[in-house]
Amino acid sequence: MKAKIHITLKSGVLDPQGKAIEGALHNMGFRGVKEVRQGKYIELDLAESDATKAKEAAQKMCEGLLANTVVERFKVEVE
């Protein structure tokens, strides 16, 4: 199974990189950009064929290493 993981900063956590991207987009003329929040996307190829077990395993990996839950939240999709 493939696990697709999105990791994003929790709301309220300052995202200076997102702010810098936002500034650059404004400089390019994209005036309609109200806010940019930057995150990470991680894809895992798992030997597990059971979707529930695969998702559980990926969630454990997120909690243990892939995300830092002090400031980040994650979303796991398996297919």
Added chain:
Amino acid sequence: MKSAVIVFPGSNCDRDAKTVLAATGLNPVMVWHQDSSLPKVDLVIVPGGFSYGDYLRSGAMAAHSPIMREVKAHAARGAYVLGICNGFQILTEAGMLPGILLRNAKLKFICKEVLLRVENTTTAFTRRYKAGQVINVPIAHHDGNYFADSDTLKKLDDNAQVAFRYCDADGAPTAAANPNGSQNNIAGIFNEQKNVLGMMPHPERHAESLLGGTDGKALFEGLLAA
């Protein structure tokens, strides 16, 4: 008294730490991060650098190196652990200290001398400083912006767990004196028991007058007396 310096792939302040520890009489040995046992020592230094190239998050991968299980057990026994710069990031990622070090607020790598106010002088690490003393110690980091939720920040204050704050020459922790956006100007924190210290500034780089300053030396001397 004996000490160990953990060496990760990408550590680059490990030998600076070793030099200071040796000069202070703390008898250092170097320990590779893949080792699964720690020699019998009183102090473990998790040094600065760029372990694993700062991939994923600074310190995230190093926090899971085999030796870190031993470092956690060492701290749980009440023995001393000092994490400097990347070492501080590793200790937060390993769950040994609360919070996280985020990208500097202005996104720049900052390498300069800063002033710190010593907040708690009752610990082995800080006993050689005077309460409220302002010291000059260099920083060199990209991810030193200390963040924790408001409950954690309150707990840090209530338990006197803040070791150092960025300050001006008068010791005031002003916004202008905060180089990286850290909450409450936090530059270094203790665990609850005060036997683990993590700090972004580099005391080992200001322990010899030849290198521009000696304000970091007292930290190591305090440990020697511990």
